[in-house]
Amino acid sequence: AVLPDAAALRADFPILGERVNGERLVYLDSGATSQKPQAVIDAEVDFLTRANSAVHRGAHTLAAEATELFEDARTTVAGFVGAPAEQLVWTSGATAGLNLVAYAIGNASVGRGAPQSARFALRAGDEIVVTESEHHANLIPWQELAARTGAVLRHIPVHDDGTLDMDAAAAVIGERTRVVAFTHVSNVLGIVNPVDELVALARGVGAVTVLDACQSAPHLPLDLPALGVDLAVFSGHKMLGPYGIGGLYGRADVLEALPPFLTGGSMITTVTLDEASYLPPPQRFEAGTQPVSQAIGLAAAVRYLDGVGMDAVHAHEKALEARMGAGLRSIPGIRLLGDASTGSATGGGGSATGQRAERVGLWAFDVEGVHAHDVGQFLDARGVAVRVGHHCAQPLHRRFGLTASVRASTALYNTADDVDVFLDALSGVRTFFGAAS
Ligand code: PMP
Numbered sequence: 001a002v003l004p005d006a007a008a009l010r011a012d013f014p015i016l017g018e019r020v021n022g023e024r025l026v027y028l029d030s031g032a033t034s035q036k037p038q039a040v041i042d043a044e045v046d047f048l049t050r051a052n053s054a055v056h057r058g059a060h061t062l063a064a065e066a067t068e069l070f071e072d073a074r075t076t077v078a079g080f081v082g083a084p085a086e087q088l089v090w091t092s093g094a095t096a097g098l099n100l101v102a103y104a105i106g107n108a109s110v111g112r113g114a115p116q117s118a119r120f121a122l123r124a125g126d127e128i129v130v131t132e133s134e135h136h137a138n139l140i141p142w143q144e145l146a147a148r149t150g151a152v153l154r155h156i157p158v159h160d161d162g163t164l165d166m167d168a169a170a171a172v173i174g175e176r177t178r179v180v181a182f183t184h185v186s187n188v189l190g191i192v193n194p195v196d197e198l199v200a201l202a203r204g205v206g207a208v209t210v211l212d213a214c215q216s217a218p219h220l221p222l223d224l225p226a227l228g229v230d231l232a233v234f235s236g237h238k239m240l241g242p243y244g245i246g247g248l249y250g251r252a253d254v255l256e257a258l259p260p261f262l263t264g265g266s267m268i269t270t271v272t273l274d275e276a277s278y279l280p281p282p283q284r285f286e287a288g289t290q291p292v293s294q295a296i297g298l299a300a301a302v303r304y305l306d307g308v309g310m311d312a313v314h315a316h317e318k319a320l321e322a323r324m325g326a327g328l329r330s331i332p333g334i335r336l337l338g339d340a341s342t343g344s345a346t347g348g349g350g351s352a353t354g355q356r357a358e359r360v361g362l363w364a365f366d367v368e369g370v371h372a373h374d375v376g377q378f379l380d381a382r383g384v385a386v387r388v389g390h391h392c393a394q395p396l397h398r399r400f401g402l403t404a405s406v407r408a409s410t411a412l413y414n415t416a417d418d419v420d421v422f423l424d425a426l427s428g429v430r431t432f433f434g435a436a437s
Helices: 006-011 038-051 061-080 094-109 115-120 140-149 166-172 195-204 252-257 292-308 310-329 340-346 372-380 394-399 416-426
Strands: 088-091 127-131 152-156 177-183 208-212 231-235 246-250 268-271 276-278 334-336 362-367 387-389 405-409
Touching: 038 061, 038 292, 061 088, 061 246, 061 292, 088 094, 094 115, 094 140, 094 208, 094 231, 094 246, 115 252, 127 140, 140 152, 152 166, 166 195, 177 195, 195 208, 246 252, 292 310, 310 334, 310 362, 310 416, 362 372, 372 387, 372 405, 372 416
Parallel strands: 127 152, 127 177, 177 208, 208 231
Antiparallel strands: 088 246, 231 246, 268 276, 334 362, 362 405, 387 405
16 A cells, blocks of 8 residues: 555645745654644634534524534544444543543542442552553553552553563553553654553453554554554544544443543533433533534544545555664664664663564654754754654653653655655764764
8 A cells, every 4th residue: 555646645735835944844743743634724614614603502504514514523533443423522632531531530439420430440559550651641640540549550661672561561460450551652662552462461350441542543544443442542633633622432331331520511411409410422521612623624634544545654654664764773873762673782671572563653762962952953954843852751761761852753744755854964963063973
């Protein structure tokens, strides 16, 4: 599977025609946020121009039209991850989705929700398991939940090559584990984690699985029911969609049993001054006015991705990743985070298999003798946009002995030429800063 026509595809993204510092924009920061095709921009503008209205209420024509567009968007986006519409909850983003889950479990822990909510209740000494490579969004909500319930937060470490230590996972996930929350693809390592093995370990002890699919949804064919996870989140703005929209997928029985987090309008059936009863999922988790135009924009984004085909997107980005990885390994003084060759070179801590893991188009690296921020500015002067810093993954950086790194990440609209411009610019950075030996 290859992309139909990369040049034509790039023309769909108006921003890619911009010049930065007099240079052609080489956008390698899609891991932070993706660019948007005209179809997504148009979908939001069209809705706001022609159909804007409050959904799920009001008897007028526009309200009915807006509701239909909004619910069609749910069906489209749910279908993109292999799920029926009623198993997709809108959130404002992945961070909001993960907090929703953690707070809902917290509510179950204090006895809120239907009788079957008790299956999520955490007691002091119960365990929540995450990985060492989590984005802070899939770490801090669990730290907070542990603090509120007396649960213990444990983690699965990563090897030097960035792969998860699955022997440790088998030891860490045990009788007391109630939640296993992990990323599908790390936003720093770019490695695809073995979801099936982690799900099997979690299921074996009756723990709930929560998948962070932010960095897989834009890059791989994704079938969340087939992956077998209980809950999963993804982020609209990283998958060609608008800001302020994301999805929380849940297995039907899990969503059914989970108490709500945010409460208020639009999620109730009957309310008295003393108490309220709640709608079934997904509405139970959608209190208040929803991001309607953003949902419609996200539906346009996944239609665009489906139009290209996620197999083709993945194959295209794999080729870019291989080209970038090979180029980076050949530049002296560059250390890649999460690389099989790095794992074997540094020895102790080791490599899981010695084989290259399945990856998306993303590499984070350290440049010996040059601060990541200086690398970022040097590249920016040459039109190349990358991300620098800890990428909201401080524990992982600490594990690799770093406080910051440079990250180049691709999307379907990047080309081999983008990668070459980036590598060519980067090859001069250590000399420029007097760091080349
Ligand atoms: N998890 C991962 C792996 C991410 O890369 C990000 C975005 N940097 C998030 C969670 C947070 O997503 P959002 O911006 O939708 O809150």
